[in-house]
Amino acid sequence: MATNNKGRRDFMGMALGGFTALGGIGALYAMKRTWDPLPSVKAAGFTTLNMKDYKEGELVTEKWRGKPIFVLKQSADTVAKLAKEKPDDLKRLIKVGDGHYTVCVGLCTHLGCIPGFRPETNDFLCACHGGMYDVTAEVTKAPPPRGLDIPPFKIDGDKLVLGEEGPEYKKMLEDGITMPV
Numbered sequence: 660m661a662t663n664n665k666g667r668r669d670f671m672g673m674a675l676g677g678f679t680a681l682g683g684i685g686a687l688y689a690m691k692r693t694w695d696p697l698p699s700v701k702a703a704g705f706t707t708l709n710m711k712d713y714k715e716g717e718l719v720t721e722k723w724r725g726k727p728i729f730v731l732k733q734s735a736d737t738v739a740k741l742a743k744e745k746p747d748d749l750k751r752l753i754k755v756g757d758g759h760y761t762v763c764v765g766l767c768t769h770l771g772c773i774p775g776f777r778p779e780t781n782d783f784l785c786a787c788h789g790g791m792y793d794v795t796a797e798v799t800k801a802p803p804p805r806g807l808d809i810p811p812f813k814i815d816g817d818k819l820v821l822g823e824e825g826p827e828y829k830k831m832l833e834d835g836i837t838m839p840v
């Protein structure tokens with residue numbers, strides 16, 4: 660009798676252990692599915708922006724590979740002013756069709772805070788330690804060591820494909836206008 664009870668307890672223990680192990684595997688699988696990027700994101704890893712959708716002077720934050728991407732269409736006045744006063748910074752803008760755009764990773768190059776755009780002064784302020792960037796996201800006040808990074812891009816008609824390295828992006832890298840992201 661005692662042996663039978665022990666045998667039953669052993670069986671129950673094994674069965675419960677099996678359920679627990681299965682439950683654990685199921686939970687791990689569910690967690691992995693949650694952490695893994697969607698198959699389409701994993702396969703592609705790029706974001707396509709239709710540049711005709713943006714309005715002058717209005718900052719839009721897009722997303723690419725989990726990072727915030729600032730897109731700011733510049734007015735003709737701003738472009739003319741930059742050409743006159745800061746021709747080097749003008750090289751940071753991406754020209755798509757007739758428009759000039761600031762497109763950059765919206766993470767401060769100091770310690771990674773998200774700077775805020777100030778339309779009234781046409782610049783970016785990082786509130787964490789007071790770093791500042793001009794309208795092209797070039798740094799104007801330390802502590803950030805450099806301007807906001809420009810993500811890899813390829814111009815495709817009126818569209819900008821983030822994640823692909825077109826000739827304009829490669830030239831920016833060569834000229835030291837941005838760091839690889």
Ligand code: FES
Pocket residue numbers: 767768769770771772785786787788789790801802803
């Ligand atoms: S994180 Fe932006 S200034 Fe420090």
